[in-house]
Amino acid sequence: MEMHPRVLDYTHSDLDGVIPDEAELTTGFRIVPGSSYGFFTDTTVCIGCKACEVACKEWNNLPADHLGLTGDSYDNTGALSANTWRHVNFIESAVRTDLEQPFQSGWLMMSDVCKHCHNAPCLEACPTGALFRTEFDTVVVQQDICNGCGYCVPACPFGVVDVSTLDGKAHKCTLCYDRLKGGLEPACAKACPTDSIQFGEISELHLRAHQRVTELQEAGVASAYLYGMPDGPGATGGLEHLNAFFLLTARPEVYNLPTAPTRPANRVVPSLAAGLAAVAGLALAAVAIFSRAQ
Amino acid sequence: MPEGIDPGGELGGWNGRTYYGRPQVKPAPFENSVVGSYVFLAGLSGAAQLLAGLLDLTRGPAAERTVRRGRLLSLLAPTIGSACLIFDLHTPKRFYNMLRVAKGTSPMSIGTWILMGFSGSSLLTTAAHLVSDRVPGLRWLRSVARVAQVPAAAAGAGLSTYTASLLSATSTPLWAAAPKGLAVRFGASAVASGAAALGLGERRSRTGRDLDSIAVAALAVELAATLASEERYRATGVDRALDSAAGKADQLAGTGFGVVLPLGLYTASLLLSRRRSRTLTTAAALAVLGGGLAMRIGVMAAGDESARRPEISMGFAQPENL
Numbered sequence: 336m337e338m339h340p341r342v343l344d345y346t347h348s349d350l351d352g353v354i355p356d357e358a359e360l361t362t363g364f365r366i367v368p369g370s371s372y373g374f375f376t377d378t379t380v381c382i383g384c385k386a387c388e389v390a391c392k393e394w395n396n397l398p399a400d401h402l403g404l405t406g407d408s409y410d411n412t413g414a415l416s417a418n419t420w421r422h423v424n425f426i427e428s429a430v431r432t433d434l435e436q437p438f439q440s441g442w443l444m445m446s447d448v449c450k451h452c453h454n455a456p457c458l459e460a461c462p463t464g465a466l467f468r469t470e471f472d473t474v475v476v477q478q479d480i481c482n483g484c485g486y487c488v489p490a491c492p493f494g495v496v497d498v499s500t501l502d503g504k505a506h507k508c509t510l511c512y513d514r515l516k517g518g519l520e521p522a523c524a525k526a527c528p529t530d531s532i533q534f535g536e537i538s539e540l541h542l543r544a545h546q547r548v549t550e551l552q553e554a555g556v557a558s559a560y561l562y563g564m565p566d567g568p569g570a571t572g573g574l575e576h577l578n579a580f581f582l583l584t585a586r587p588e589v590y591n592l593p594t595a596p597t598r599p600a601n602r603v604v605p606s607l608a609a610g611l612a613a614v615a616g617l618a619l620a621a622v623a624i625f626s627r628a629q
Numbered sequence: 630m631p632e633g634i635d636p637g638g639e640l641g642g643w644n645g646r647t648y649y650g651r652p653q654v655k656p657a658p659f660e661n662s663v664v665g666s667y668v669f670l671a672g673l674s675g676a677a678q679l680l681a682g683l684l685d686l687t688r689g690p691a692a693e694r695t696v697r698r699g700r701l702l703s704l705l706a707p708t709i710g711s712a713c714l715i716f717d718l719h720t721p722k723r724f725y726n727m728l729r730v731a732k733g734t735s736p737m738s739i740g741t742w743i744l745m746g747f748s749g750s751s752l753l754t755t756a757a758h759l760v761s762d763r764v765p766g767l768r769w770l771r772s773v774a775r776v777a778q779v780p781a782a783a784a785g786a787g788l789s790t791y792t793a794s795l796l797s798a799t800s801t802p803l804w805a806a807a808p809k810g811l812a813v814r815f816g817a818s819a820v821a822s823g824a825a826a827l828g829l830g831e832r833r834s835r836t837g838r839d840l841d842s843i844a845v846a847a848l849a850v851e852l853a854a855t856l857a858s859e860e861r862y863r864a865t866g867v868d869r870a871l872d873s874a875a876g877k878a879d880q881l882a883g884t885g886f887g888v889v890l891p892l893g894l895y896t897a898s899l900l901l902s903r904r905r906s907r908t909l910t911t912a913a914a915l916a917v918l919g920g921g922l923a924m925r926i927g928v929m930a931a932g933d934e935s936a937r938r939p940e941i942s943m944g945f946a947q948p949e950n951l
Contacts, residue, residue: 407649414651424648456800459734462741463726482726483719485658486737489799489936492946494654503719558639568636572951586640591648591939593946595634599798600734602808606797607736610790610812613850614679617820618786621680621843625687 339363356518361525362534366515371472373510373578374524374532375540376446377547378590379559381531383409383444387421390526394511395420398501415447417499420508421523422447424590445590446523446532449474449495449508450563451578453570457507459600460490465505472537472578473510481505492574492596510579537578547582558584562592572597634948643947647939654800654942656933660717665926667706667713668792669822671744672815672921674706675788676823678751680843682782684836685775695836697762699827700755700774703781706788707748714744736795743791747784753777789819792925796932802867802945803935804928810858811928814851818887821847822921825891825914837905841895844917848892855884866944870935879927887920 339360356365366372391397397418405411408425415422426443455474458466465480466487476487476496483503487496496507511521519525524534533540544561551559562569563580568587570576574596587594635642647653681699684692715724728745732738754777761770793815797808804811824844831837862868870876894913898906935941 405649407651410649426648459732460737460798462730462732462735462738463723464730464732465726480723480726480729481720482723484717484727484737485719486735486795486799488655489657489801489804489932492654492800494652497655498658498719560636560640562636566634568634571634571948583636586636586643586646588643588646588943589648591651591653593653593943594636594643595946595948595951596800597805597946597951599800599805602797602805603734603736603739603794606794606808606812607739607787607791609809610793610816611786613813613816613854614676614786614790614820617817617843617847617850618679618683620846621683621820621824622687624839624842624846625684625692627839 353517353519358518358520358534361520364536366471366518366520368470371537371578372515372534373451373473373537373540373580374448374521374534375544375580375582376448377531377533377544377582378443378445379531379551379556379582379584380529381423381444381446382529383423383425383442384528385412385423386526386528387446387523387532388412388419388423390522391421391508392419394514394522395509415449415495415497415507417497417501417506420448420506426585426589443585443589445581445583446527447590447592448523448579449510450493450569450580451508451510453575453578454573454598454600456490456492456574456599457487457496457505459598460486462486469512469515471510471512471515473512473515475509475512476505476507478504478506490599492593492599537576540580544580544582551582551584556584560584562587568594569596571595573601574598634951643943645940645944647943651939652937652942653939653946654802654936656936657799657801657929658719659929661926661929661933663713663717665929666922667710667717668815668925668929669922670705670710670713671792672789672819672925673822673826673918674703674710674751675747675785676819677702677826678747678754678778678785679782679789680820680823680827680840682778682785685778688836692836695827695831695833695840697758698830699823700751700758702823702826703747703751703785704755706744707751711744711748734798736791736798740788740791740795743784743787747781747788750777750781750784754781786816789823790816796928800942801932801936802865802942803862803870803932806865806867806945806950807858807861810854810861813854814858814924817847817851817854818921818924820844821851821888821891821917825917828910829914831905834905837910838899841899841905841910841913844913845892845895845899848888848895848917852884852888852892855888865950867935867941869941870931870938873931873934875927875930875934879924879931883920883924883927886916887924891916891920
């Protein structure tokens with residue numbers, strides 16, 4: 336594996352401060368405002384270690400949701416929530432037969448996260464402007480603005496955003512907005528030991544993802560496909576594309592993802608028009624009734 | 630790579646499997662009785678102001694008392710309704726942040742400005758009307774009320790129906806499945822509530838019968854929209870959420886008690902005699918108002934149920950429903 340030459344400048348384990356543009360050392364490029372960034376999560380190399388969950392909790396100082404066992408395979412996290420911004424799904428999809436499976440036997444694992452949608456329904460629904468699009472093309476809740484109306488929660492087609500019962504504000508993955516501003520790679524991607532979570536510039540990630548699918552299909556994994564690519568599964572109905580997209584090998588529903596989500600804002604005009612037309616029609620009827628001769 | 634929206638191909642169609650039965654979308658964190666009450670009061674206030682304005686323009690002084698009652702009813706949304714909305718925020722002291730932006734993609738933002746416009750114009754109309762009645766030197770305020778009632782009535786029309794748009798512009802399957810049907814239902818129910826509430830205190834037989842006729846028309850529209858919506862729910866598979874307690878409450882209390890029963894009572898009162906039956910119309914009006922409130926709360930709760938059940942949300946998020 337190649338290392339960036341700048342790595343040699345930082346060989347001590349205790350550093351005086353943050354390494355300038357540290358992302359260059361960990362990902363190979365500098366983070367610049369004005370570019371689109373996201374995650375490519377390749378589920379075929381996920382080993383279910385949950386380092387992403389831990390790194391996320393550590394960096395963002397998030398409390399535990401619940402302690403205990405769910406009984407659902409190794410998934411004791413349960414779901415994305417106000418305090419959990421990475422969640423590893425575990426699917427024991429098939430019993431191993433005597434035939435050697437070409438790939439991963441019966442285990443599927445996927446680290447789920449906010450999709451940072453191109454047309455983000457949470458952002459479009461937010462009535463206070465607390466949710467905004469950053470200079471890195473990610474979607475973030477401004478905690479000093481949010482008044483906890485909770486409208487972003489049902490708006491999200493992926494069940495990501497949640498209102499915290501601790502502080503009464505909406506919370507979700509910020510794609511480590513603070514780290515990006517400081518030139519660091521997001522915590523989950525940096526912690527991922529198998530590079531299942533890859534952080535990068537969107538068009539670059541798209542290329543890498545297409546290559547990976549081709550590679551897998553050539554290796555005999557015919558079921559490999561991408562979820563969240565422009566107008567593909569996961570980015571339907573006006574969502575256009577997801578800045579955090581996934582390589583999957585089973586149907587989206589298996590990973591608790593919708594196949595064909597929609598952009599809720601597309602329903603605003605039809606419903607307002609239909610409602611106003613009905614009221615206007617009844618108002619005209621009222622005028623006719625009131626004006627009847629006695 | 631499989632082409633198109635549905636991964637299909639090698640993977641086959643969706644076999645109904647979910648992720649350990651866990652919800653795939655999150656239900657809205659709204660307190661249904663509180664927000665449902667707001668939706669009901671917004672509809673009632675908006676429609677009362679609209680009907681009062683139309684009555685004032687068509688009948689003038691002959692309908693004075695009814696118009697005044699409509700003005701007073703229109704104050705329900707700006708007062709109790711707004712209080713319900715602020716109470717439901719998880720950080721209520723920041724309610725004014727709603728006024729930071731105006732966003733066409735967010736019915737909650739659109740609604741904030743409709744409610745602001747309605748509150749302003751309705752308060753002005755009502756205040757001008759009441760003062761002109763009581764202070765002889767200020768009779769000219771009556772014409773101020775007459776002008777201000779026009780924007781108030783227009784905002785009232787928006788207020789009575791935007792709440793359906795607010796619910797439909799989400800990923801909650803039941804709300805998203807029939808945006809037009811839900812909007813017509815809410816709008817028609819609001820007009821029926823307004824006419825019923827105005828008709829409750831009506832002593833003059835003519836205005837009373839007119840209001841009853843409007844209520845009948847509105848209830849008929851609401852019933853048609855309800856049936857059309859249920860057809861759409863069946864086609865998209867979200868009708869399973871109606872089997873829940875909340876769904877049954879919506880159907881029995883909202884539609885049965887709130888639409889079908891008063892439709893019968895009003896029609897009986899209109900057809901049976903020339904004189905307006907106070908008993909029949911009072912019973913009908915109370916059923917409309919109670920049913921309208923139950924329908925709003927029932928729709929919200931049944932929507933939450935549809936969001937909590939992954940087989941409903943995943944079944945709805947299939948390419949054929951795009």
